[in-house]
Amino acid sequence: MAQQERAIRTRRVILEAAAAIFDERGYESTTIAEVLERAEVTKGALYFHFPSKGDLARGVLDAAVTTDGVRPQALKLQEMIDIMLLLAYRLPREPMLSAALRMAIDLQSRRQFGTAWPDWIELLTGILRDAKSRGEVLPHVDEAEIARMLVCTWTGVRVVSEGLPGGCDLPREVAVLLQILLPAVATPTVLPRIEVSAARAAHLYDDMPAWRAESARAEAVGLTH
Template identity: 35%
Template sequence: MARARQERAEITRQAILDGAAIAFDDCGFEGTSLSDVVRHAGVTKGALYFHFPSKQALARTLMDEQFRVAENVPAIENPGLQTIIDLSHRMAHGLRTDVRVRAGIRLVIEVGSFTSPDPTPYDAWIDTCRTCLTPAQQNGDIHPSLDVGALSALLVAAFTGIQVTSHVRTRREDLHHRVTDLWNFLLPTIVPTDRMARFHPTGTPHSHGAAVN
């Protein structure tokens, strides 16, 4: 019985997150009420408050959802530059197809950048990039004179701007193309000429849907 209750509770929690993602994606943080979340989720307000004490708590949980895209990166045996290229396309895919990722990113930009500035999500992505680019540099795939930390910060900032611009101009229909442009322009600058053929700026085939390897 206890296990059944736990399973029902988790189903309800996921429904609330799905409903909140739809509402936040449509209307943003300020434009969304808990009544909107309840309506989209198909639950009672009591159920919502049982799992989430406030709209802020819901938003924080969804802001963390974006990191599902990179959740398997720590388990990759030999992460490198292609890992980050693929991850950028994986995030582009998530923004185009997953309302939770889309809502989380909107909240990071809207709330975490302006209403209540919080560098944590940006720092987390920078750390993920650095984790992959440091061994890439050690293996000779990135020029030894480059500051990997600065490069990681540049990549996160560039992707953030690219996806916002793509959203405004094409509702992210061209996002994979714009991410590919980023890598086509950047790779000749950071990769030694004799290593260029190793990397695919369009991402490897699995990066547009499956997990990053």
Template identity: 40%
Template sequence: MARPRQERAEQTRDAILNAAAEMFDEYGYAGASINRILERAGVTAGALYFHFKSKEALARAVMNAQSESIVPFLGSKGLQRLVDITLIWSFQLQRDPMLRAGVRLTGEQATFGLQDATPYQEWADIMTGILTESAENNELQAGVEPRELAEFVVEACTGMQMYASVVSGRQDLPDRAVRMWRLLLPGVAVPAVVARTEVNPLRVRLAATAPAQAAGATS
């Protein structure tokens, strides 16, 4: 009996989180009222507050769910995996409300009294792990420090998506991610890795829509 109740609770929590993401994506933190979230989720206030103590806690959960929109699609290894994170991210920002809401809230958080660097730090940690392994496998040029490069990529992507949002509504974000790597790879990777790393818009779409195994099939 306990398992069905647990599954229902998980389904309710997911429904609330998804509804909140849609509202935050559409209206921002200030405009996404609890009543709007309840109506979209189709749950009671009691159910919402059972899972999330406040609107702020709900916003934090959305902010910190960004990697869940990307990591499940990854199947590649080494430096290709880092490239694929940014390619999938650039495509998912066009279609995934959870990711868009997380990015929007992370950027807007000062307006509702937060200063939470966790989303940025999580991405930097993920990328540092990938780059550390890449360095151990001699994929990086001498002198490239994994944490420094990881933080730079997070910083570059943060600014890039903000620019693309204003210029094109993020429609050209995948192409901008491709351009970033075409400029960056020769300066951080050894020539053999540069030659075999796939950086193109087609991989963006394949990696974001196919199972994780497909993302690594050509790596």
């Protein structure tokens, strides 16, 4: 068990080192030697977990679709908003997440490894369907179309804002976007009950250690969360 935990930790360290370099300079120009140096692990450990550089890329992309830190809410739409707000707070702080986006918008890496966008669209479509069956979503809304639009616009806010002079306060930008889009999705009775703000994003982030501890406890006693 202790050995297994160590292996999981080593794998994570390698992946985070690789993500940090992918994020800085792109997948193409990253070498295994640099990942080794940054991760401070042996060559043997690296090749055990990731036989090729491509496996590192796939590992980063797999980690990019995450709902970690999001707690169940009375409104399914609030859960969806929380997922997008929390991601906006985490992405500029976690190279693993921003490296995945960097690889998705790079033509060469995209052709080789695809992107996490279809998985994100599927995830949001499922939540929107669930929300609709509970009467939270306007009846004429096409869930897959809105999910796709949410992924497109969220990404655009990140990509463009990052390139503008003065940089980008991503949680604030994403909150503004969601405030504009939400009236096209939520029913009038549900709309005022949903909280969309940069402050909520920060709160969700601060709550992550507690969420992680609870998840670990639940897992230890065999509960799913």
